[in-house]
Structures are given as structure tokens and as C-alpha cells.
Amino acid sequence: MKPELTIQLMDTHAGGDVSRIVTGGIDPLPGDTVRAQMEYLRDDADGLRRLLLEEPHGIPEMSVDLLVPPTDPRAAAGYIIMEVMGYPIYSGSNTICTATAVLEAGIVPKQEGRQQFMLESPAGLVQIDATVRDGVVEAITCEGLPSYIDTYRATIEVPSLGKVTYSVAYSGGFYALVDAQQLGFHLTLDEERALAATAHAIVEAIKAERGFSHYTLGDVGPLPFLHFMGPVEHVAEGYYRSRSATYVHPGVICRSTTGTGTSARLALMNYEGSIQPGDRLETVSLRETGFIGQFSAVEREGDLEVVKNNITGKGYVIARSDIVINCDDPMVDCSSLHHILSGRHSHPIDPES
Structure with a gap:
């Protein structure tokens, strides 16, 4: 019996732009920096971007952000940005959404009031300033390039x-x-x-x-x-x-x-x-x-x-879901994707990893 291949998602939006945050289901990527891991996805595993932005799972107006373990110890998490046009090294709306997801997933524990942490983007470290009131992420301020x-x-x-x-x-x-x-x-x-x-x-x-x-x-x-x-x-x-x-x-x-x-x-x-x-x-x-x-x-x-x-800006969580990847589906192309899918029931990124 084939193992079920799933990807864990937290769908968010900031200003109306939907960012699908991939929290689990993808194997560790090669590369000693988040930028190098982005380049690996772009050159050798672009199927993940296409899977989540094309039918039947997505639409081109969305973005995708893959959470990865940071390669810089000062960062709480790394993230790789994927859009219909490719792999931008930075995006404000995607960063706002990713920072919100990192807090909502417990990768960075929420603290009432103002808290600061860093994320590692393909462009480098990004300082995040979050405001939390009554357990709700009310605002994210991130560095622009x-x-x-x-x-x-x-x-x-x-x-x-x-x-x-x-x-x-x-x-x-x-x-x-x-x-x-x-x-x-x-x-x-x-x-x-x-x-x-x-x-x-x-x-x-x-x-x-x-x-x-x-x-x-x-x-x-x-x-x-x-x-x-x-x-x-x-x-x-x-x-x-x-x-x-x-x-x-x-x-x-x-x-x-x-x-x-x-x-x-x-x-x-x-x-x-x-x-x-x-x-x-x-x-x-x-x-x-x-x-x-x-x-x-x-x-x-x-x-x-x-x-x-x-x-x-402010990010909103709009869904938490598992995407089931059926490589026998004629609408799904796994040819540049299967080698990075965890071949088991996967779990979201470990906050302690």
C-alpha cells in the first residue's frame, strides 16, 4: 500500500494577498544558506511551487512560503518565497504572513505586547517586530530591503x-x-x-x-x-x-x-x-x-x-489544512516534486529544531 503523501499548510493573508505557509511534509533541502536552498528548489524541485499555485490545489494570485530550519543561529526560522513569476528573494506581504504563521504555530512563542525576533529569508536576516494583544497578532513590522x-x-x-x-x-x-x-x-x-x-x-x-x-x-x-x-x-x-x-x-x-x-x-x-x-x-x-x-x-x-x-501590516490566519498529493492524478505533476516529499505521514516543522 502506498504511503499517503501530505503537505501541511497554514493559509494566511496580509492586505488580501494569500500566502500559503508550508509547515510540514517537505524533506530537508540541500544548501548551507536559505538562499542556496531556494536555488535548489528553483533549479531541481520547482514542482512544489507549481503544485501549490496551479490547479487543482491553488491559483496564480496566491504566494507560497516554505518554512525551513534557519542556517543562521540568530533566526527563529527560515522561509523560501514562491510566486507565479518565480522565486523573489524578498517580499513584504509574504514576510508579514510568515512571521504571523511562525507565531501562530508556536515556533516563536507569543508574548503579550511587543516582541522581536529574526527570520532568515533568501535575501538574508530580517528583523521582525510583532505586537500581540490578548493572544492575537495585531501587527507585524518587518524590514524592507x-x-x-x-x-x-x-x-x-x-x-x-x-x-x-x-x-x-x-x-x-x-x-x-x-x-x-x-x-x-x-x-x-x-x-x-x-x-x-x-x-x-x-x-x-x-x-x-x-x-x-x-x-x-x-x-x-x-x-x-x-x-x-x-x-x-x-x-x-x-x-x-x-x-x-x-x-x-x-x-x-x-x-x-x-x-x-x-x-x-x-x-x-x-x-x-x-x-x-x-x-x-x-x-x-x-x-x-x-x-x-x-x-x-x-x-x-x-x-x-x-x-x-x-x-x-497585519496577517490573518484563514485556514489550516493538509494537502493530499496523489501522483496518479493527471492534474498533478510529481516529476520535479516527488524527491522532496516526505514519504510518510509528516508533521509540522519542530519549533525546537
Whole structure:
């Protein structure tokens, strides 16, 4: 009799973006860092990402975060981010969701009030600041990656749109930043399909014309993301608000404004001299959810002004489940997956491991 293959999940969301946290069922991965383990998944076991983001188990709008034992002793857990476009080295919404799951699973015991711990992402260590009230995780603040402006107000001719002005920021991935109003958008939910089509046309045009290189990481792949920027409202001293929408894949506008999209906005606002260290920007999505980005400091790296920042949001647990993997199912492809599935009734990651 074949053993039943299962994967343990905790489904969560932050700002509407669902992150499936894999808490058990996957064998230890080779690699002496979380980044190396991510590269192994990408190159040799991409079936896990496809299984959980494609039919019959998932949809492309979701993300997946695999919990792994940390390789840095300062971290409570490691995590590998998987999305329909591949394996980003960092994501604000995924980090908020993973930190929430780590607390809810008891990997880090909850403490009333404020508590701090570290996670290990493929981009490195991430400081987490959690607020717990009456046993409920009320807020997660995580570090955004150092962000900077690569290109400011360039123009490109886009088929069906004409000339489009854009800037490009790096905040964990390269983002094209465009003014929503100049493209005729008010960033309301009824515009979602048109926003996705417009973003795809702009991103494809930019990718066809040029590439981008990070000042230390080098080539991190072609431009994947676009962030629509609404008008900035000055709400109070040092506090701003802007409607926003982030495109990540053909047909997909994120439910949230995204943490990395918010970090990209902070980099642009610093470049334009419109915010100071300590100031905060609340980005508001098509679904009226939001993240708060805080500009903490700026550092000079050659000709670049690199913005240090953090992102605050709230994660919600929406399901705990076992996914049953049936490799005889014609809808399921186990060819690049079976070798990492625990061939037994698996248990969630041990908090003491």
C-alpha cells in the first residue's frame, strides 16, 4: 500500500494577498544558506511551487512560503518565497504572513505586547517586530530591503498607449513606477483588469528595450513588476497616504499594495525630496487594504541614495489544512516534486529544531 503523501499548510493573508505557509511534509533541502536552498528548489524541485499555485490545489494570485530550519543561529526560522513569476528573494506581504504563521504555530512563542525576533529569508536576516494583544497578532513590522532609484522619469513608446513616462526602483525586485492618473486610472476595483493589461504592455515594452543591474547583486533578471501610483495626500505631520496597485504577472494585480511596492514608493519620494527620515507612507489598495511604510534612513552607495525602511501590516490566519498529493492524478505533476516529499505521514516543522 502506498504511503499517503501530505503537505501541511497554514493559509494566511496580509492586505488580501494569500500566502500559503508550508509547515510540514517537505524533506530537508540541500544548501548551507536559505538562499542556496531556494536555488535548489528553483533549479531541481520547482514542482512544489507549481503544485501549490496551479490547479487543482491553488491559483496564480496566491504566494507560497516554505518554512525551513534557519542556517543562521540568530533566526527563529527560515522561509523560501514562491510566486507565479518565480522565486523573489524578498517580499513584504509574504514576510508579514510568515512571521504571523511562525507565531501562530508556536515556533516563536507569543508574548503579550511587543516582541522581536529574526527570520532568515533568501535575501538574508530580517528583523521582525510583532505586537500581540490578548493572544492575537495585531501587527507585524518587518524590514524592507534597502531601496533606490535606478531610473528617473524615462519615456518609452508603448503599443496602444503611446508615450509613457516611468521611473524604476529596486526594492527587492525592479519596479516600474508610473503615475496612475496620467494613464487615466483612479485606482478603483472596477479598473483591475484594465490595470493588469496596461501594466503588462508597459513592462513588456521596457523589457524589450533594456535590462537592469543591481549595484551589488548584478543581473537579477528582467523587470518583473509595475506599481501604479495615485496622488499623495498629506494626512498629518510626517504622514502621507496614496492609493496604489502592484502588477506582478500577466493578468495579476496584487490584492495588497505589496511591501516591496511601498518600499519603492519611499525610494522615489526620497529621490524627489518630498519625505524626511521618520516619515510614513500608507499605501491603499483597490480593495481598501493598506500597508504603512516608514522611511528610516538614507545611505550613499556611490551615486545612489539607498533608502532604509520598514513595512507594517497585519496577517490573518484563514485556514489550516493538509494537502493530499496523489501522483496518479493527471492534474498533478510529481516529476520535479516527488524527491522532496516526505514519504510518510509528516508533521509540522519542530519549533525546537
